[in-house]
């Protein structure tokens with residue numbers, strides 16, 4: 385019979401693996417199939433083909449959902465992008481907060497990333513409100529979101545902290561930043 389704390393030990397090992405694993409559980413990156421998903425609409429195709437897009441595959445995959453397909457204007461599609469961006473960033477923030485509140489880490493770098501992610505989420509939501517009134521400001525502000533990810537990256541690097549979930553989350557946010565930038569370029 386396993387000792388009663390067997391499950392706790394397994395859970396601890398599982399958590400440790402999650403942290404060091406090169407393929408973190410949250411990495412739902414569109415890598416499974418070699419084929420690009422077909423664009424879910426002409427608008428999606430236009431945005432994902434844009435020159436600011438750094439990862440066309442990610443863009444097409446992220447926008448292969450009914451909400452994106454149903455968007456009939458660039459403004460509407462931009463809202464979908466920003467909503468997905470905020471949700472994705474919130475997911476990474478939840479992971480970071482979980483690491484902090486569980487006492488798993490006391491790293492100041494990770495705490496600073498938590499603050500940066502709060503700003504990322506706040507900014508994506510703020511840009512939604514700017515779309516109709518002031519597309520140029522929206523275009524500028526969505527790009528500035530990338531700065532918060534820079535701060536997080538630099539804090540991690542200077543603290544010599546390696547957390548794959550945060551690195552992947554940072555890459556995801558940057559992909560969404562360029563998608564938002566591309567979409568607001570033509571508003």
Ligand SMILES: *[C@@H]1O[C@H](CO)[C@@H](O)[C@H](O)[C@H]1NC(C)=O
Nearest residue numbers: 426428429430431432433434
């Ligand atoms: C987007 O790019 C793909 C691949 O380069 C191309 O086949 C397609 O015609 C382009 N679509 C638009 C709308 O530019």
